[in-house]
Amino acid sequence: MLSAEEYHVLEEQVEQLNIENDVCQQKITILLENNKEIPLLKKSIKKIKKEIAESEAEYEKTIETLNEQLNDHSSITRSPSKSLSITTSLNSLLGFPDDIQYNTAKSKLDTENERFEQLVNEEIQVAESLEKSANKEQILSNKIQDLINFIQKCEVLKPQVETYLGCGLYIQDLVSRLDDVKKQRKIQKGRQYRLNNWIAQTNAVHDSQMQIFNGLEKDLVNLGNKHKELEDDYHQVEILLRNETTKFNQEEFNILEALESKEKYEKETMNLVDQSNKKLEEMRNSIPKIDEQMKQIQNEINSHGVKKKKLLQKKLEMVQQLKKRITMERKAMQKQDISSELVMELTQVEENHLLEKEKIEKEVRLIEDKLKWLQANAEKKKQIIEELDKSVFPMDEPVSDSQCMKMFAQSLEEVKITNSALLSDMQEIGMELAGIEGENESLRTILSSLE
Known part of the structure; x- marks a missing residue:
């Protein structure tokens, strides 16, 4: 928020700007009126010059004719005999008397003298009008030069005027407030102190902004270095990825070979399974025979004596052990059919490759996200620096x-x-x-x- 002192300063500035604006408008209207009169004056000056030239030509012609007439008159007065003879001859030819001819010549001379005096007076008036027009032209040129200088000054103040014209309602409110405030009090004291405080504040703000700008420049340099480092890392990652792709291709080739060997092993295991099934069937077929033999042995035990009974018991134990062994072998055969070392190795190799692939992909995505974030941050800082370069720090206005x-x-x-x-x-x-x-x-x- 603005303080009371700054508000009063703003009010004074607004008043000065309004006064200057009114003066500018008045001068512009005067200039427009003068500019409208200039072509008319030029046309009138051209006409006057033409009339002066025509009057000068006529004046020269009349002077020549009058000089000729005077010469003729002087020659007539000097030689009266000749003049009389000429006049008599003219009178005899034209039929006029001598007095009438003299009077007509005299009247012509008087009219020519009067016309000559009128032309002289007109020439004096034209010269005075030319001097006045020249003075007017000089005054107009001086006014035009003053207006050009004033327009140049106005162009310097144009951005300020545009800013104040852009907020018209705010200025009207300020003017209404100023009218109310003017009736109560006037600003006379403390203006220089307030201005110094405002200048100190603006200088402090400018210094802080310059410090921020220098910090942003350092950040830009650091970002450029980081960007170069990231580009180097990106190239290294590309090289690593290419190497990993070659490794993956080799591993895929190895997997294909392993699959071929797996198919061969499956065929072999199927053959073994068939053979083991045949053996199991034979063993199953042999179990009832063994049971019959057990029954026969028990019958023999019952029929024979104790010694033979012990021998038969030993044989029974042997048969039970064989039976247990057959069951154990059967279980072992089933386990071999279900799992194999090659299949386990292949699955472990594939799982390791998949895990490595996922890790590499995650690392690449993280690096790409970092690059995007850094690029976005660099662009933001560039925009901020460009805005700071474009911005004008007001040193004379709040x-x-x-x-x-x-x-x-x-x-x-x-x-x-x-x-x-x-x-x-x-x-x-x-x-x-x-x-x-x-x-x-x-x-x-x-x-x-x-x-």
């Missing part, structure tokens, strides 16, 4: 509340844009995780089919 609100709204819009970008990045990461889960499920199905 920042208004409307401008502060506009800057705050712009910062909020930038935060919204960054949040939307982060949300889009999170959605992409979620899509990638869903793809990874699908790949894991497919691998689990493959492992279950192999088992």
Whole structure:
């Protein structure tokens, strides 16, 4: 919020700007009126010059004719005989008397003299009008030069005027408040002190902004170095991935070979299973024979004596041991049919390869996410630096509340844009995780089919 002193300073500045604006409008109207009169004056000057030239030509012609007439008259007065003879001859030819001819010549001379005097007076008037027009032209040129200088000064103040014209309602409120405040009090004291405080505040703000700008420049340099390091890491990761792809290709080739050997082993195991089944059938067939022999032995025990009974018991024990051995061998054969060392090794190799592949993919995604984040951060800082370069720090005027609100709204819009970008990045990461889960499920199905 603005303090009372700053508010009073702003009020004075607004008054000065309003006064200057009114003066500018008045001068512009005067200039427009003068500019309208200039072409008319130029046309009138051209006409006057043409009339002067025509009058000068006529004046020269009349002077020549008058000089000729005077010469003729002087020659007539000097030689009266000749003049009389000429006049008599003219009178005899034209039929006019001598007095009439003299009077007509005299009247012509008088009219020509009067016309000559009129032309002289007109020439004097034209010269005076030319001087006046020249003075007017000089005055107009001086006014035009003054107006050009004033327009140049106005162009310097144009951004300030535009900023104040842009907030017209605010200025009207200020003017209404100023009218109310002017009736109560006037600002006379403490202006220099307030201005010094304001200048100190603006200098402090400028210094803090310059420190922030220097920090941002250092951050940019660090970001450039980190970007180079990340590019180097990215190239190294590409090389590692290429090597890993070659290894994966080799391992796939080995897996194919292992699958071929597996098929061969399955065929062999199937043959062994068939043979073991045949043996089991033979053993099953032999079990009833053994039971019959046991019955016969028991009958013999019952029929024979004690010694023969002990021998028969030993034989029975031998038969039971054989039976146990057959069952043990049978169980062992079943286990061999179910599991094999080659199958276990293949499954372990495939699981290790899949785990390594998942780890590498996770590392690559993490590096890509870091690159995206760093690029976005670098772009943000570049934008901030460009805005700081474009921004003009007001050293002579304070920042208004409307401008502060506009800057705050712009910062909020930038935060919204960054949040939307982060949300889009999170959605992409979620899509990638869903793809990874699908790949894991497919691998689990493959492992279950192999088992």
